[in-house]
Amino acid sequence: LPVVFPILIYNGDKKWTAPVSLQELIEVPPVLKQCKPYIPYFKYYPIIENAIDKEALHSMMNVISTVFLLETGDTEEFFKTVDRIRELLHIYDNEPLLLRTLLYWLVQYLHSHGMVEETSIILSTIDKPQEAGTMLSRTLEKIKKDLRKEGFSQGVQVGIQKGIQKGIQKGMKDGLLRGVTQERINIARKLLKHGMDEKSILKITKLKKYQLDEIKKKNR
Numbered sequence: 001l002p003v004v005f006p007i008l009i010y011n012g013d014k015k016w017t018a019p020v021s022l023q024e025l026i027e028v029p030p031v032l033k034q035c036k037p038y039i040p041y042f043k044y045y046p047i048i049e050n051a052i053d054k055e056a057l058h059s060m061m062n063v064i065s066t067v068f069l070l071e072t073g074d075t076e077e078f079f080k081t082v083d084r085i086r087e088l089l090h091i092y093d094n095e096p097l098l099l100r101t102l103l104y105w106l107v108q109y110l111h112s113h114g115m116v117e118e119t120s121i122i123l124s125t126i127d128k129p130q131e132a133g134t135m136l137s138r139t140l141e142k143i144k145k146d147l148r149k150e151g152f153s154q155g156v157q158v159g160i161q162k163g164i165q166k167g168i169q170k171g172m173k174d175g176l177l178r179g180v181t182q183e184r185i186n187i188a189r190k191l192l193k194h195g196m197d198e199k200s201i202l203k204i205t206k207l208k209k210y211q212l213d214e215i216k217k218k219n220r
Contacts, residue, residue: 006044011071016048063088063102070109181207188215 010016019025020043028036049068057065066088070081085106092098184205191201192215202212 006042007047008044009047009049011049011068013050016046016051020044020046061087061091063092063098066102067105070106185211185215188212192216 021041022043023036023039023041026039028039049072052068052072054069054073057069061084066081066084069077069084073081085102088102089099092102184207188201188205188207188211191204198209198212201207202209205212
């Protein structure tokens with residue numbers, strides 16, 4: 001039998017915690033414990049994308065590192081990876097099979113993430129890597145510009161929303177303060193009419209001296 005080297009590639013966001021041994025992954029009920037010796041024993045080699053150092057990936061200019069960067073990166077990482085893909089198209093110019101594999105994967109990735117809707121035109125040229133690569137480069141550049149534009153628009157929108165919210169909060173605060181102050185003024189007027197002394201009125205209403213003086217002037 002040929003040598004088999006089992007590999008697991010995990011591109012999820014959460015931490016990979018499953019055992020690497022097949023026997024530990026299979027739960028054998030007590031009734032079938034006699035079958036346990038017949039369960040194949042081997043370990044798989046885990047490649048956990050989100051645990052690989054980004055600097056190490058950037059230092060490797062190949063298809064696998066580019067795929068990992070694209071799958072685990074953010075928008076800015078996507079912009080950088082687009083430039084890497086262009087370079088790879090030139091590096092692997094004489095390896096059409098590898099180029100076709102990369103281009104096919106990339107088209108499917110863009111489609112599954114809602115970045116491109118129509119894939120048939122690019123896929124129809126996949127057997128001509130140079131032609132497909134040129135078309136895909138243009139598509140990637142457009143996506144790159146659209147994402148930057150969308151990011152700018154979102155930033156502006158967030159700024160506007162924050163400004164509106166801040167204005168509403170300030171308006172509510174100012175309105176509340178004006179309402180409280182007006183109520184205190186009304187109380188002060190009533191107390192003045194009843195002949196209460198200024199010191200007591202100021203203590204009760206928490207008004208400033210100049211505010212009480214203004215009330216007294218208007219009441220004359």
